[in-house]
Amino acid sequence: MPREIGEAAISRGYRSGFVGLIGKPNVGKSTLLNALLGRKVSITSPRPQTTRTRILGILTRPDAQVIFLDSPGWHKPQHPLGRSMVAAARDVMEEADVLVAILDVTSGITQEDEWVFDEVRKAKRPALLAINKVDAVNKGRALPLIEQAAATGLFAEHIPVSAAHGDNLDVLMAQLLARLPEGPRWYEPEQVTDQTTEQLIQEFIREQVLVATRQEVPHAVGVLLEGVTHKDRAVVIQAVILVEREGQKAIVIGRRGQMLKHIGTEARKELERLLGKKVFLELWVKVAKDWRSDASLLRQLGYHAKGIR
């Protein structure tokens, strides 16, 4: 009977859908994803263009399954890797049921943010705006940004948050849930990401290189896994840090190997947390000239093929 079917559907009332996190580089998209999940699935660093691919993070609740899509920061690409990153960000905008655009309150609304707004305009789907890093400024600094963003008419809500401190994330989450369509649970409740353990290991190592280095070096770094051997109580990991030039290699190794040692120690700690086992980590540094423009190496490193020619 139609009435009963109708009631059954309403009492089910389960919501699920894809939520795209978008914004210019370094605004805190990945920090926000990890905070919303309560788990680290996407690496973060003070360097712009940290995230290079679409990163999926799944939050399963009794009433909903929210599938977050973290994306590379929106920018004007300079090489095939950059193009692949922007292609991944564009895919996120197309796949998402709901978009969350993120602004950094400390930088105000810049031209790069305007590009993101343009993309939101073209995407034509429900969008929220999160104004992040409010912990870093005086109260009230978000207000002019909210007014400016509200004038675009693009966003249903403008929510000041601190991803790093967890402030106001409940408000953001409630607004998100209200905009998700009704739907099934797409993923098993235990699953938090679609990345393999190997991909996570690669990324966790790259994160520590980004945190430890400056200027052009972070952008020129890629990590290739050579071996992962799981033993009873330990995991043995061998990885190569790729850079583009001899000078960068010298920086990553550091004087008497100090820098590489530091990176290895920090990465090992993070990997032990991730894997819940003791980790033995062996790192090498290799020069692969202009690897960011080398299609086969880009594929080997797992980057989105669309922007790569």
Ligand SMILES: Nc1nc2c(ncn2[C@@H]2O[C@H](COP(=O)(O)OP(=O)(O)OP(=O)(O)O)[C@@H](O)[C@H]2O)c(=O)[nH]1
């Ligand atoms: N003070 C403050 N810093 C934050 C906050 N959220 C993120 N950050 C910092 O901002 C920097 C960038 O954070 P990410 O999460 O890597 O930014 P992203 O937008 O994912 O950057 P890309 O992947 O490069 O596009 C890091 O140093 C974070 O610790 C916040 O709420 N407050």
Ligand SMILES: [Mg+2]
């Ligand atoms: Mg990121």
